[in-house]
Amino acid sequence: xxxxLKERLAILSDAAKYDASCASxxxxxxxxxxxxxxxxxxxxxxxxxxxxxxRCISLLKxxxxxxxxxxxxxxxxxxxxxxxxxxxxxxxxxxxxxxFYRRNYIEGLxxxxxxxxxxDHTMEEMVxxxxxxxxxxxxxxxxxxxxxxxxSPALIEEAGLYxxxxxxxxxxxxxxxxxxxxxxxxxxxxxxSMGDLRLKIEEMRDPTLQTxxxxxxAPAGQSTQMIVGADQANDSVILGTSARLYGSYxxxxxxxxxxxxxxxxxxxxxxxxxPLMREHRLYQADWLYRFYGxxxxxxxxxxxxxxxxxxxxxxxxxxxxxxxxxxxxxxxADREMLLRVPGFGTKIVRAILxxxxxxxxxxxxxxxxxxxxxxxxxxxxxEGWTPSRLIDRPDLRTMFEPKPEQLVLL
Amino acid sequence: MLDGKGxxxxxxxxxxxxxxxxxxxxxxDWRERQGIATDLFAEVTPVPANLDEEREGARSASxxxxxxPRAFMTLAETVICHSDPGRFGLLYRTLWRLxxxxxxxxxxxxxxxxxxxxxxxxxxxxxxxxxxxVRFKEIGAGTSTTDIxxxxxxPVSLETGSIAxxxxxxxxxFEPDHFIVARVAPFFQxxxxxxxxxxxxxxxxxxxxxxxxxxxxxxxDDPKLxxxxxxxxxxxxxxxxxxxxxxxxxxxxxxxxxxWKNLPEADLIPGLIAGAEERVRExxxxxxxxPPTFHTRVxxxxxxxxxxxxxxxxxxxxxxxxARDCTRCPLYCKATQTVFGEGPDxxxxxxxxxxxxxxxxxxGKPFVGPAGKMFDTIAGEVDLDRKQAYVTNAVKHFKYxxxxxxxxxxxxxxxxxxxxRWWLKLELELIQPKLVVAMGATALTSVMxxxxxxxxxxxxxxxxxxxxxxxxxxxxxxxxxxxxxGRKREEIDRFREDLHAIKRLSDHL
Numbered sequence: 031x032x033x034x035l036k037e038r039l040a041i042l043s044d045a046a047k048y049d050a051s052c053a054s055x056x057x058x059x060x061x062x063x064x065x066x067x068x069x070x071x072x073x074x075x076x077x078x079x080x081x082x083x084x085r086c087i088s089l090l091k092x093x094x095x096x097x098x099x100x101x102x103x104x105x106x107x108x109x110x111x112x113x114x115x116x117x118x119x120x121x122x123x124x125x126x127x128x129x130f131y132r133r134n135y136i137e138g139l140x141x142x143x144x145x146x147x148x149x150d151h152t153m154e155e156m157v158x159x160x161x162x163x164x165x166x167x168x169x170x171x172x173x174x175x176x177x178x179x180x181x182s183p184a185l186i187e188e189a190g191l192y193x194x195x196x197x198x199x200x201x202x203x204x205x206x207x208x209x210x211x212x213x214x215x216x217x218x219x220x221x222x223s224m225g226d227l228r229l230k231i232e233e234m235r236d237p238t239l240q241t242x243x244x245x246x247x248a249p250a251g252q253s254t255q256m257i258v259g260a261d262q263a264n265d266s267v268i269l270g271t272s273a274r275l276y277g278s279y280x281x282x283x284x285x286x287x288x289x290x291x292x293x294x295x296x297x298x299x300x301x302x303x304x305p306l307m308r309e310h311r312l313y314q315a316d317w318l319y320r321f322y323g324x325x326x327x328x329x330x331x332x333x334x335x336x337x338x339x340x341x342x343x344x345x346x347x348x349x350x351x352x353x354x355x356x357x358x359x360x361x362x363a364d365r366e367m368l369l370r371v372p373g374f375g376t377k378i379v380r381a382i383l384x385x386x387x388x389x390x391x392x393x394x395x396x397x398x399x400x401x402x403x404x405x406x407x408x409x410x411x412x413e414g415w416t417p418s419r420l421i422d423r424p425d426l427r428t429m430f431e432p433k434p435e436q437l438v439l440l
Numbered sequence: 441m442l443d444g445k446g447x448x449x450x451x452x453x454x455x456x457x458x459x460x461x462x463x464x465x466x467x468x469d470w471r472e473r474q475g476i477a478t479d480l481f482a483e484v485t486p487v488p489a490n491l492d493e494e495r496e497g498a499r500s501a502s503x504x505x506x507x508x509p510r511a512f513m514t515l516a517e518t519v520i521c522h523s524d525p526g527r528f529g530l531l532y533r534t535l536w537r538l539x540x541x542x543x544x545x546x547x548x549x550x551x552x553x554x555x556x557x558x559x560x561x562x563x564x565x566x567x568x569x570x571x572x573x574v575r576f577k578e579i580g581a582g583t584s585t586t587d588i589x590x591x592x593x594x595p596v597s598l599e600t601g602s603i604a605x606x607x608x609x610x611x612x613x614f615e616p617d618h619f620i621v622a623r624v625a626p627f628f629q630x631x632x633x634x635x636x637x638x639x640x641x642x643x644x645x646x647x648x649x650x651x652x653x654x655x656x657x658x659x660x661d662d663p664k665l666x667x668x669x670x671x672x673x674x675x676x677x678x679x680x681x682x683x684x685x686x687x688x689x690x691x692x693x694x695x696x697x698x699x700w701k702n703l704p705e706a707d708l709i710p711g712l713i714a715g716a717e718e719r720v721r722e723x724x725x726x727x728x729x730x731p732p733t734f735h736t737r738v739x740x741x742x743x744x745x746x747x748x749x750x751x752x753x754x755x756x757x758x759x760x761x762x763a764r765d766c767t768r769c770p771l772y773c774k775a776t777q778t779v780f781g782e783g784p785d786x787x788x789x790x791x792x793x794x795x796x797x798x799x800x801x802x803x804g805k806p807f808v809g810p811a812g813k814m815f816d817t818i819a820g821e822v823d824l825d826r827k828q829a830y831v832t833n834a835v836k837h838f839k840y841x842x843x844x845x846x847x848x849x850x851x852x853x854x855x856x857x858x859x860x861r862w863w864l865k866l867e868l869e870l871i872q873p874k875l876v877v878a879m880g881a882t883a884l885t886s887v888m889x890x891x892x893x894x895x896x897x898x899x900x901x902x903x904x905x906x907x908x909x910x911x912x913x914x915x916x917x918x919x920x921x922x923x924x925x926g927r928k929r930e931e932i933d934r935f936r937e938d939l940h941a942i943k944r945l946s947d948h949l
Binding site: 035036039040041043044046047048061062063065066067068069070072076077078079080081082083084085086087090091092097099101109110111112115126129130132133134135168204205217218221222224225226228229273274276277278280288290291292293294301303304306319320326381384385387388389391394395396398399 | 547694840
C-alpha cells in the first residue's frame with residue numbers, strides 16, 4: 031500500500047537529519063513587493079524553530095528519496111541498510127515547501143536525495159523542483175540544493191541559476207577514509223565539482239560585456255560537510271582539510287558533523303555517543319582560522335596527538351601555551367593581538383577599539399561590555415589593573431578547567 | 441504624557457520642545473497613558489532650568505538648532521518600541537548629554553549607553569523572534585471571516601472590497617514583549633505579498649489585503665484557530681530531531697518557553713526529550729541485519745561499472761587518462777586534479793613549466809592563470825602560436841599552502857619532481873618534440889634529471905643526448921613577481937627576446 035504523505039514526510043525528514051547545515055543566510059536581498067509573489071530573503075537567515083537537539087530549523091530539510099544505489103557505510107540511506115524507503119514526487123516537494131512557507135514555518139527548502147537510477151537522473155529531478163518553485167510559483171524564499179556527485183556540469187549550472195546555495199559533501203577528512211567508507215564516491219570527483227562550481231560562481235560574478243550586469247548564480251555560495259569521529263583522522267588533519275577547502279574553493283562554510291549512531295549501522299563504525307564536544311571545539315577552531323587570524327598549525331601545534339583540548343576552548347589553550355605573548359594592554363594593543371585574548375570576541379574588540387579613542391579603559395568598562403573578567407583578567411593590562419604574576423602561575427590552567435564532577439554513591 | 445505604543449514621532453516632538461526650553465532631564469516626569477483612557481493626567485509641567493547656569497554657551501542663541509548623530513536617531517527609533525516605561529527619560533537624558541558630549545555613543549562602556557544598547561538589543565531580538573515565531577493559520581471556507589475580524593481587530597475598519605477573489609487568507613496570533621508590530625509588519629508584507637493576512641497581538645495588529653498594510657496599536661484577543669497543515673509540520677519537527685544529540689539548554693536559549701504557547705510544534709518537546717534516550721538505546725540494539733534485496737539488485741547492476749579508458753594504450757590520451765589517478769607522490773590528496781599537458785601530439789615544440797597554479801588546478805588546463813596570460817601576450821608579440829606547441833608542466837599537481845581564502849604557491853621539492861618526471865618522460869617519448877623549452881629552474885631540473893642552475897643555461901640552445909635541443913628561459917610567473925617596475929620591464933624584454941629566439945629556432949625545425 032502506498033504510504034501517505036505524512037508517513038513519507040516522516041521517513042524522508044528522518045533521513046535528512048544527519049546533514050548539519052540549515053543556514054539560510056548570505057544570499058542576495060530580495061522580496062516579493064514588486065512581483066506580488068511569495069517569499070523574501072533579507073540578509074540574515076531566520077531560525078523558525080529549534081529542535082531539542084539545539085539545532086536551528088530554518089529550512090524544510092528533506093530528501094527527495096532515500097532509495098540510494100550507493101553504499102556509504104556512515105549513511106543511514108546506504109543501499110545495504112534496512113531502513114524504510116520512500117520517495118516524494120516533484121509536485122509533492124513543491125507543495126510542501128510552499129504550504130510550509132505560507133505558514134511561516136520555514137525560510138525555504140534544503141533538498142537532498144539518495145541517488146536513484148543515475149546521478150544525472152536524480153539531479154535533473156532536483157533541478158526541476160527548484161525551477162518550478164522559482165518560475166511557476168514565483169517563489170523568492172531560500173533554496174539550498176545538494177549537488178549529486180558525478181552529475182553533469184550542465185545540470186549543476188542550471189541548479190545554480192535557481193538555488194541560493196549548492197553544496198557537495200566531502201564526507202570524510204581524508205581520501206583514504208572516503209575510499210574505505212564510501213567506495214562509490216571519488217574524492218577527486220568531489221574536489222573537481224567544488225572547483226568547477228567556484229569557477230562558475232566567479233565567472234557569473236563578473237559583469238557581462240554586453241549588459242554590464244552580474245548574473246545571479248548560487249549567490250549564497252557553496253558549503254560542505256565533514257563527518258567527525260567515524261574514521262581515525264585527528265583534529266589537525268580535519269582542520270587542515272578545512273583550510274584547504276576554504277582556500278581552494280571559496281567555501282562559505284565547512285560543517286562538522288559528529289558521527290551519530292544510526293540504526294542498522296555498518297559493523298565498521300563506532301557505535302558510541304556522538305563526540306559533540308569535539309565537534310564544538312572544531313567549530314571554535316574553524317572560527318579562529320576564519321575570523322581571528324590564527325593559522326591551523328598554531329591551533330594544533332601544542333596539542334598532543336593533534337587533538338584539540340576538550341576541556342578548554344582552543345583560543346584559551348593556545349594562550350596558555352603561549353604565555354610569553356601576554357599580558358596584552360587593552361589600551362594600546364593592535365586589533366590582531368586583541369583578537370587573540372581569550373574571552374574577547376570580534377564585537378568586543380571592535381567596541382574596545384572604538385571606546386578607547388575617547389577614554390582609557392578599566393576592568394569595570396569591560397565588565398559593562400559583558401566580558402567575563404574571570405576569563406580575561408590574567409591576560410590583560412588595563413587602567414588600574416596589571417595581572418602581576420597571575421599570567422605566570424603554573425596552576426593557571428586549573429583556574430579554567432571545568433570543575434571535576436563529584437562522584438555519587440551507587 | 442505619551443501613548444507610548446512605540447510611536448517615535450510622539451517622543452521626538454516632546455523631547456525637542458523640552459530641549460529647546462532648556463528643561464533639565466531631572467525635571468521631566470515621563471509617563472505612559474494607561475489603557476485606553478485619554479485624560480488621566482495633565483501634561484507634566486517642566487521646571488525650566490536656570491538659563492545662565494545650565495545652558496551650554498553653544499545653545500544660547502535662538503532659534504536653536506538641535507543636532508544629534510544619526511546613530512542616535514536609529515538607536516532611539518528602536519528603543520522607543522521597548523516596553524520599559526523608563527525609556528523616555530533615558531532617551532531624553534542621553535539626548536541632553538549628547539549636546540555637550542558629542543562622542544557619547546562611542547563610549548560603549550558608559551552606563552546610559554550600555555542600558556540603551558541593552559534595550560535596543562532586546563527590541564531587535566523580539567522583532568527577530570516575531571519574524572521567526574509568527575505562525576499563520578489558513579482561514580478556510582468554513583470560518584466566517586467577519587467573526588474573526590470582530591474578535592481581534594475590531595478597531596480596524598476592514599474595507600474588504602479591495603480583496604481579490606481567490607486570494608488565500610491567513611491569520612496569526614503572536615505575543616511580543618515590546619511594541620514592535622508596526623516595526624515588523626512591513627517584513628511580512630514583503631514576504632507574504634500574494635496572500636491576505638492578519639497578525640494580531642495584545643500590543644496591536646497588522647492587516648494586509650494585497651494593496652494596503654494597516655497597523656493599529658489596539659490590543660486584540662486570541663481567536664484560537666486551527667490549521668490542518670500543523671499536523672504535517674509537527675511530523676517534520678519530530679523527525680528532523682536527532683535524539684542522539686540532546687541539547688535542551690541550547691534549544692531553550694533560542695526558543696524561550698514564553699513563545700511556546702503559540703507554536704504548534706512546542707507541545708511535542710517534552711515527549712521528544714523524555715523519549716530520546718530510549719530511542720538511542722533502541723538504535724544501538726538494532727544490530728545490522730542482512731541487506732535488503734534491493735541492495736543485491738543494485739550491486740549486481742553496478743558490478744561492471746569499472747570505468748575503462750577507451751583510449752588506445754600507448755597514446756597520449758591513454759597516458760592522460762592514466763595520469764588522472766596518479767598517486768606517485770602525496771600531492772594528489774590536496775590538489776583538485778591532475779593537470780596534464782595540452783597541445784598537438786606531433787608538436788615539434790614543447791614548453792615545460794613548473795606546476796599548475798590556482799586557476800590551472802581548478803580548470804584542469806595548463807597555463808590559463810595570470811602566468812599563462814603573461815606567456816600568451818608575449819608569445820603573441822613575437823608571432824609564436826601557442827596552439828602549435830605542446831604545453832606542459834614538470835609537476836602535474838598544484839602544491840600550495842592555504843592562507844585564509846587563498847592558496848599560496850609552494851615550490852615542488854626534488855622528490856615530487858622525480859616522481860612526476862615519469863609523466864614528462866612519457867610525454868617526451870610520445871610527442872617526440874625537436875625543441876624543448878624549459879621555463880624556470882624546476883622545468884630545467886626535470887628535463888635534465890639533475891638539479892641545475894638556471895643561469896648556466898639561460899637563453900642558450902643546448903643539444904641533448906637524444907637528438908633533441910633544449911632552450912632555457914625564466915618562468916613567466918617570475919616576471920609577475922618583480923616588484924620594481926623598471927627591472928620588471930627589463931626582464932619582460934629579455935623574456936620576449938628568448939621567445940623570439942625560440943620562434944626562429946622552431947621555424948627551422
